Amino acid sequence: MKILVFIKQVGDVEARIVLREDKKWINLNEVPMKINENDQFAIEEALRIKEKHGGEVTVATIGGNKATDALRKALALGADKAIHVEDNEWYIRDSYALAKSMEQVVNRIEPDIIVTGSQSSDLGWGTTATILASLLDIPHAWLVIGLQIENGKAFIDREMEAGMIEKSEISLPAVIEVQAGINTPRYASLRGIMQAKKKPIEKISVTIPDNRVEILKIFEPKTTTQVEFLEGDPETVAKTLIEKLRKEERVIE
Amino acid sequence: MKFTGVDFLGLDSEITAEERLIRDSVREFVDREVKPIIEDYHRQGKFPLHLTSKIGELGLFGAPFKEYNLPGLSATAYGLIMQELERGDSGLRSFVSVQSALVMYPLLTFGSKEQKDYWIPKLATGEAIGCFGLTEPGYGSNPGGMLTTARRKGKKWVINGTKQWITNGSIADIAVIWAKTEEGIRGFLVEKGTPGFTTRDQHGKFSLRASITSELSFIDCEVPEENMLPKAKGLKAPLMCLSQARYGIAWGALGAAMECYQVALEYAKTRHQFCNTPIAAHQLVQEKLVWMITEITKGQLLALQLARMKDKGRLAFYHISMGKRNNVWVAREVAKLAREILGANGIVDDYPVIRHMLNIESVYTYEGTHDIHTLIIGEHITGFPAFNPPKESC
Numbered sequence A: 001m002k003i004l005v006f007i008k009q010v011g012d013v014e015a016r017i018v019l020r021e022d023k024k025w026i027n028l029n030e031v032p033m034k035i036n037e038n039d040q041f042a043i044e045e046a047l048r049i050k051e052k053h054g055g056e057v058t059v060a061t062i063g064g065n066k067a068t069d070a071l072r073k074a075l076a077l078g079a080d081k082a083i084h085v086e087d088n089e090w091y092i093r094d095s096y097a098l099a100k101s102m103e104q105v106v107n108r109i110e111p112d113i114i115v116t117g118s119q120s121s122d123l124g125w126g127t128t129a130t131i132l133a134s135l136l137d138i139p140h141a142w143l144v145i146g147l148q149i150e151n152g153k154a155f156i157d158r159e160m161e162a163g164m165i166e167k168s169e170i171s172l173p174a175v176i177e178v179q180a181g182i183n184t185p186r187y188a189s190l191r192g193i194m195q196a197k198k199k200p201i202e203k204i205s206v207t208i209p210d211n212r213v214e215i216l217k218i219f220e221p222k223t224t225t226q227v228e229f230l231e232g233d234p235e236t237v238a239k240t241l242i243e244k245l246r247k248e249e250r251v252i253e
Numbered sequence B: 001m002k003f004t005g006v007d008f009l010g011l012d013s014e015i016t017a018e019e020r021l022i023r024d025s026v027r028e029f030v031d032r033e034v035k036p037i038i039e040d041y042h043r044q045g046k047f048p049l050h051l052t053s054k055i056g057e058l059g060l061f062g063a064p065f066k067e068y069n070l071p072g073l074s075a076t077a078y079g080l081i082m083q084e085l086e087r088g089d090s091g092l093r094s095f096v097s098v099q100s101a102l103v104m105y106p107l108l109t110f111g112s113k114e115q116k117d118y119w120i121p122k123l124a125t126g127e128a129i130g131c132f133g134l135t136e137p138g139y140g141s142n143p144g145g146m147l148t149t150a151r152r153k154g155k156k157w158v159i160n161g162t163k164q165w166i167t168n169g170s171i172a173d174i175a176v177i178w179a180k181t182e183e184g185i186r187g188f189l190v191e192k193g194t195p196g197f198t199t200r201d202q203h204g205k206f207s208l209r210a211s212i213t214s215e216l217s218f219i220d221c222e223v224p225e226e227n228m229l230p231k232a233k234g235l236k237a238p239l240m241c242l243s244q245a246r247y248g249i250a251w252g253a254l255g256a257a258m259e260c261y262q263v264a265l266e267y268a269k270t271r272h273q274f275c276n277t278p279i280a281a282h283q284l285v286q287e288k289l290v291w292m293i294t295e296i297t298k299g300q301l302l303a304l305q306l307a308r309m310k311d312k313g314r315l316a317f318y319h320i321s322m323g324k325r326n327n328v329w330v331a332r333e334v335a336k337l338a339r340e341i342l343g344a345n346g347i348v349d350d351y352p353v354i355r356h357m358l359n360i361e362s363v364y365t366y367e368g369t370h371d372i373h374t375l376i377i378g379e380h381i382t383g384f385p386a387f388n389p390p391k392e393s394c
């Protein structure tokens, strides 16, 4: 089975966020980079497919120089080869432009299945792989939390609202967009890291269409502190509080 | 707040992409598997034994060695592993240090082919755990005075004596034991369960609680002739092992220091006192933070240079002494300052600082106390050994 994984290198939001001077993007020289969280699960899922059904895992990313770090990590985890779509302006591309680049990678590899994360933690559009599926005119599934492959078909569990799960069957090739938590990603072992040195990273360039979306600015919304005193006996106060947390703040269900 | 390392001078660019990947992989392991549980194990005074097989899968046991298909890492990569593990807990780093530097190293360096064939693969995966018994109740800094003996009896060796403060002692499948024989100090492999060999754990520790420390007792303990390490002759052999472990500590201690610094820095920026200003805005607090990052950075430079010398085969034991002595001292001072900055929060285990601060006391003492390393460097630069008290003649 030919498995293709698309990954994206993103700023590590848990570390620190430093914006660029023009406020249009994070400062890539200051912010530590890592593989997008959902994509880490995608890599793991791809490796598991390979371990079960045999085949080859190719990992691909669109990015500048630093993106090789993400590919090396994926190779260390067990991917067989990597494709680096060189694009120094990857971060200003919209979903459509990215999907167009990805389409060209797909045409080169002709995979049986494409696995990627449901969304990236930086832009969070969650549309790129869906657009890719439509460009390729193949089925896709978003927010996948379970995946089985049998007789050339994919059986998937999808996370739905209100804790419900949808089971469905889709034909391959397909684009499977996984959700964090679908599996437990492995660590890159020392052996894997040493072997990754010998695995190929192919650099390719693609034609990139113009953006249709432009980011004007990124900013932190002004936070205002509002204090509200709840009146009444403890029971009423507790009830109102639960109500507010549920309905207004929506922090509990 | 996620740990992202402390790199004031951009030293990340001095290490290879592969070394960074190794460091980050261990960092991720520590974040996911160690940080969430360590305070609990520390409170209970237990070692998280379930991590052994995972550490084995990662390939961290025996990482610097090449034989038996071991990873053969650069000295820098090995150091970075130690740094990340000790950022988790000094007990965890001790566990890996003992296995790699004090058990696998002597086997690989002084062992017979049979000994290596049998033990190295098991130790590499963590299927077997090892310990290293040199210290005795009466002989710590001066192990050459040891009382433990081994004498020949037919095709066997009979061991008698007591070893104390032995990391992993009671959980070890194999103990590397140093004993006096007619031909000087020699090393022996003693398997768990050998008649005459018993262990007892040290209780009441206030430091390195998430690590097992035991007393080993040998009463007419007989081991087969072939359990002697054939190439280990004299005190130099265990000291060579200690050099390996001490090198790792020079890096490891920085891990503990870096975490204490980062926690203190974050705390200082978010804790407000007097006129609602962050305590980080006060000059006295800044001075502490600046001291911390300066000493950590100097320690990093020292560790990095030791690594380069080690890879070139130019690292001598007195160089390692400077690394162990300085960097553990830095960690000790940094932990203490971080604890101060956290105020009352500095004494509770909601934060990792007090645990690191207590742990470092062990690290300061074992593998040659701070002062013993002073004497080692002192002897090297002056030519005068100052270990023994001055003779009466003057």
Ligand SMILES: Cc1cc2nc3c(=O)[nH]c(=O)nc-3n(C[C@H](O)[C@H](O)[C@H](O)COP(=O)(O)OP(=O)(O)OC[C@H]3O[C@@H](n4cnc5c(N)ncnc54)[C@H](O)[C@@H]3O)c2cc1C
Pocket: B098, B132, B133, B134, B135, B137, B138, B139, B140, B141, B142, B164, B165, B166, B167, B168, B207, B208, B213, B362, B365, B366, B367, B368, B369, B370, B371, B372, B375, B386, B387, B388
């Ligand atoms: C948690 C822990 C784990 C350990 N694990 C192991 C292990 O796995 N294997 C093992 O073999 N050992 C182990 N040790 C033992 C450790 O190596 C010894 O504690 C250490 O060597 C110091 O010996 P000591 O405690 O007997 O102190 P002592 O040697 O009695 O020293 C006490 C004090 O006197 C000072 N001193 C001693 N001699 C001199 C001198 N000539 N000049 C000036 N000052 C001097 C020392 O610096 C120290 O401050 C461990 C210890 C601890 C605490």
